[in-house]
Amino acid sequence: MTDWLESTDFPSGPGGISADNYSVWTHPNTQVxxxxxxxxxxxxxxxxxxxxxxxxxxxxxxxxxxKDGDMWWDxxxxxxxxxxxxxxxxxxxxxxxxxxxxxxxxxxxxxxQRNLIIGNIEVSGTRSPQEGEEVPFKVIRTSGSTDDSLLxxxxxxxxxxxxxxxxxxxxxxxxxxxxxxxxxxxxxxxPEGTYQTDGDFQVPYNITCKxxxxxxxxxxxxxxxxxSPALACRPVLADGTxxxxxxxxxxxxxxxxxxxxxxxxxxxxxxxxxGTYKVDWTFLNPNFFIIPTGDLVGDTNIHFSNKSKLDSxxxxxxGTYKVDxxxxxxxxxxxEVNGYLIQLGKFGTITDxxxxxVWNDADEVVGTLIITP
Numbered sequence: 001m002t003d004w005l006e007s008t009d010f011p012s013g014p015g016g017i018s019a020d021n022y023s024v025w026t027h028p029n030t031q032v033x034x035x036x037x038x039x040x041x042x043x044x045x046x047x048x049x050x051x052x053x054x055x056x057x058x059x060x061x062x063x064x065x066x067k068d069g070d071m072w073w074d075x076x077x078x079x080x081x082x083x084x085x086x087x088x089x090x091x092x093x094x095x096x097x098x099x100x101x102x103x104x105x106x107x108x109x110x111x112x113q114r115n116l117i118i119g120n121i122e123v124s125g126t127r128s129p130q131e132g133e134e135v136p137f138k139v140i141r142t143s144g145s146t147d148d149s150l151l152x153x154x155x156x157x158x159x160x161x162x163x164x165x166x167x168x169x170x171x172x173x174x175x176x177x178x179x180x181x182x183x184x185x186x187x188x189x190x191p192e193g194t195y196q197t198d199g200d201f202q203v204p205y206n207i208t209c210k211x212x213x214x215x216x217x218x219x220x221x222x223x224x225x226x227x228s229p230a231l232a233c234r235p236v237l238a239d240g241t242x243x244x245x246x247x248x249x250x251x252x253x254x255x256x257x258x259x260x261x262x263x264x265x266x267x268x269x270x271x272x273x274x275g276t277y278k279v280d281w282t283f284l285n286p287n288f289f290i291i292p293t294g295d296l297v298g299d300t301n302i303h304f305s306n307k308s309k310l311d312s313x314x315x316x317x318x319g320t321y322k323v324d325x326x327x328x329x330x331x332x333x334x335x336e337v338n339g340y341l342i343q344l345g346k347f348g349t350i351t352d353x354x355x356x357x358v359w360n361d362a363d364e365v366v367g368t369l370i371i372t373p
Contacts, residue, residue, distance in 0.1 A: 059099075066097060078115065116146040116213070116221045121228045123209050128320045128343055131192045131238035138185040139209040139228060148184060150217045154210045155181045157188075158230070164193050176205060190235040202343070206230035234343055236287060243328050245289040245339070246279060248358070250296060250365050261302075261358045261367025263290075278353075278370040289328045290319070291339040301361040304342055309359045309366065318342055318356070344371065 021038035034043040041064070042052045052067070054060040057076040061083070070083040085097030118141070125137035139153065157176040164172045174194060179187035188207065196203040212225040237243075251262045263279070292299040304319030305312040319340040326336035342356070354371040 061099075068097065072099065114220060114222055116150070116217075118146065118151070118211050118213070118221065118223065118226045121209065121211055121226055123207055123228045123231045125188065125207065125231060125233075126320065127231065127233055128236055128341055129188065129190050129233055130236045131190055131195055133238075134179060134187040134189045136185065137188050137207060137209075137231075139211065141211070146221070150214055150220075152212045152214055153182055153184050154212070155186050155188075156208050156210065158206045158208070162194065162196065188233075190233070192238050195235045195237050202234045204232035204234050206232055236341060236343075243287055243289045243341070245291055245328050245330050245337075247291050247293055247330075248296070248302075248367075249293040261360075261365055263367075263369055278372050287341060287343050289322075289325070289330075289337070289339055289341055291328070291330055291337055299338070302340065303357075303359050303361070304340060305357050306354070308357050312357065318344070 021036060023036040025034050025036070025043065027034070036042075037044050037052075041060075042054065044052065052070050054064075054070070054072045055075060056072075057074060060066070060070075060072055066083040066085065068083060068085040072081045072083070073079075074081065080102045081099040082102055083097055084100045086095055121139055121141045123137055123139055126135050129135045137155070155178045157178075159176075161173055161175040164170070164174055172193070174191050176194065177189040177191065179189070190205065194205065208228050208230050210225060210227045213221040218224045246263050248261055248263055250260065290304070292302070296302075300321050302319070303309070303312070303317055305316045306318060307313075307316045319342050321339075322341050323338050324336045325339070325341065328335070328337050328339070330337055344354070356369040356371065358367040358369060359365065
């Protein structure tokens with residue numbers, strides 16, 4: 001048997017020349033039988049006459065009849081295209097079909113060097129920064145096809161500044177500060193005074209990062225700039241009135257033998273009703289603190305979310321673990337404590353009961369806390 005018949009690569013035919021029409025070849029590993037379709041310039045399986053794959057720099061539709069799902073790899077433009085020919089609605093309707101790019105939809109065929117892509121971008125950082133404390137933020141870029149050295153970064157905040165004590169002798173402009181405003185990673189400081197509320201709703205600061213191609217490389221990019229979705233940050237008071245708090249421990253439900261998370265009186269009363277623990281929203285708006293008792297193991301594994309454990313994703317969680325955080329009213333004193341900061345401001349005014357779901361990664365302990373209007 002000749003070498004080309006034993007190869008696992010699709011052969012071009014005996015002796016390396018084009019195969020005769022309907023020449024048969026069996027793949028040595030899969031044992032699938034193929035035949036050569038000269039009109040399609042392609043190998044086809046005996047049990048299938050479906051979509052085919054083409055390569056080259058010339059549109060294969062010029063010499064062949066394209067079917068819906070046919071693929072064409074244009075190696076000059078490094079682009080994979082799929083032929084799209086929708087089903088005609090009536091027998092009289094003519095549907096010509098067209099190629100759809102799957103790899104580089106914005107590439108210019110006239111400028112083959114314009115093929116670098118910034119990709120999808122988002123920013124990562126805390127949503128609950130404390131006033132006056134610098135916190136890290138970074139930009140995450142996926143699906144890109146270029147090196148960071150070709151890019152410029154620009155961090156932004158909306159609003160970027162606020163006015164305190166307007167139209168008085170104490171009027172002051174407070175600005176959001178970026179330690180490295182033109183780098184892929186930066187530090188952000190929300191100065192004292194940036195904690196603002198509008199009624200029951202805490203005003204967020206939307207942090208974004210714009211990425212642009214450096215001017216000298218712009219002609220190599222399909223799209224020269226992109227801006228991340230906004231990350232909404234709600235600063236926490238640096239000092240002043242202590243955050244109200246409640247305490248969390250684990251115990252036995254009053255209506256079952258299950259071990260659950262329970263809540264007890266901290267600085268505000270928590271009502272136990274048939275195993276559900278309720279606290280009045282007006283005592284906790286817009287932030288409050290949950291302090292684990294000493295008998296809890298692995299406090300940092302506890303999650304607080306507005307969705308159940310099975311349905312929750314990272315963006316649903318509303319708790320942030322804080323170490324030596326203060327001032328917090330733990331029912332005894334106003335000092336620094338370890339525990340969870342819960343921010344309810346993003347929910348606006350609570351008009352119906354709000355359920356906070358609680359669980360621990362380390363075991364099956366779960367619980368619920370109901371915030372009542």
